[in-house]
Amino acid sequence: MSTVSTAFGKAAAEDRAALVGYLPAGFPDKQTAIRAALAMGEAGADVIEVGLPYSDPLIDGPVIADAVHHALKGGTRLADVFDTVTAIANAGTAVLLMTYWNPVDKHGVDRFARDLANAGGAGLITPDLTPEEAGPWLEASDAHGLDRVFLVAPSSTAQRIERITAACRGFVYAASLMGITGTRAAVSSGAATLVERTREHTGLPVAVGLGVSNAAQAKEVAGFADGVIVGSAFVRRLAAAQDAEQAIADVRTLTADLAHGVRRTP
Known part of the structure; x- marks a missing residue:
């Protein structure tokens, strides 16, 4: 059983949804990103998604896209991403990488899987990879004991959902709407x-x-889902902070609020 599966199981046993938080590596800088992720875990996040900065973030809205661009301009590299994963894993929080497929393919699929496992990562969320094209990743994730999280969408047919979920391990990511990431009213x-x-x-x-x-909103989603995923709201807090200390404090406060929200009972 992976650390992600354990985290979801613990949340279910406590009659709540798991809280999954997202932050891109390297934003606003490497160390602040790591400190923010650690604060997120301390304040109640069950699983943390670390975003791998990529130059063509297809499904990311302007908040995350700007943060990723900033991280890349700041020199964030794959080694920095793995360092971030290791810091979170060493602190005892389950951690996944959210990444588009091109960086994995460029690094070498088996090599990427091995390096991620060695860093303490539980697996990948791959928003632009379909099960039909995922053969090398399915093999590598099996070889290195990694979770693989694919996305289903409102437009997915029953046949499509069956195909996607059969390839998943850890959890299934349900994209609640069509379009790019971002906060909604x-x-x-x-x-x-x-x-x-x-x-x-x-x-x-x-x-x-x-x-x-x-x-x-977290409470509403917790009423029907096993997990609540929050990304842009955290990144917005980091982007608006005047300095690193405020950024960490704001992430901690938001996490605590969301962690309270995902509880189904008072």
């Missing part, structure tokens, strides 16, 4: 239906992402 009305449809094909936890930004 309200949770998509189709999110609950997508979770229900997905559960018809898998016993894995289903976590909902895209649009959740506050405790009230």
Whole structure:
């Protein structure tokens, strides 16, 4: 059982959804990103997604895209990403990499999987990789004991959901709406239906992402999903902070609020 599976199991035993937080490596700088991630884990995040900065972030909205661009301009490299993963894993929080496929392919799929496992990472979330094209990753993740998280969407047919969930390990990422990442005023009305449809094909936890930004929305999603994924709201806090200390404090405060929100009972 992976650290991610353990984290979801612990959350379920406590009658709550798991809180999954996202931060890009290297933003606003390497050390602040690491400190923010550690604060996130200390304040109640069950799983942390570390974003691997990439020059063509297809599904990322302007908040995350700007942060990733800043990280790349600041010189963030793959070694820095793995260092960030190691710091989080050593602190005892389950950690996944969120990455587009090109950097994995360029590094070498088996080599990437080996390096990630050695860094303490639990696996990958791959938003632009389909199961049909994932053969090398399926083999490498099996060889190195890594989770693989694919995305289902409101447009996914039953046949498509079955194919995607069969390839997943750890949890299934339910994108609550079509489009790019970013905070929303309200949770998509189709999110609950997508979770229900997905559960018809898998016993894995289903976590909902895209649009959740506050405790009230987290509570709403926790009412029907196994996990609540929050990204842009955290990145926005980092971007708005006047200095590193404020950034860490703001991330800690938001995490604590969200961790309270994902509890199904008072």
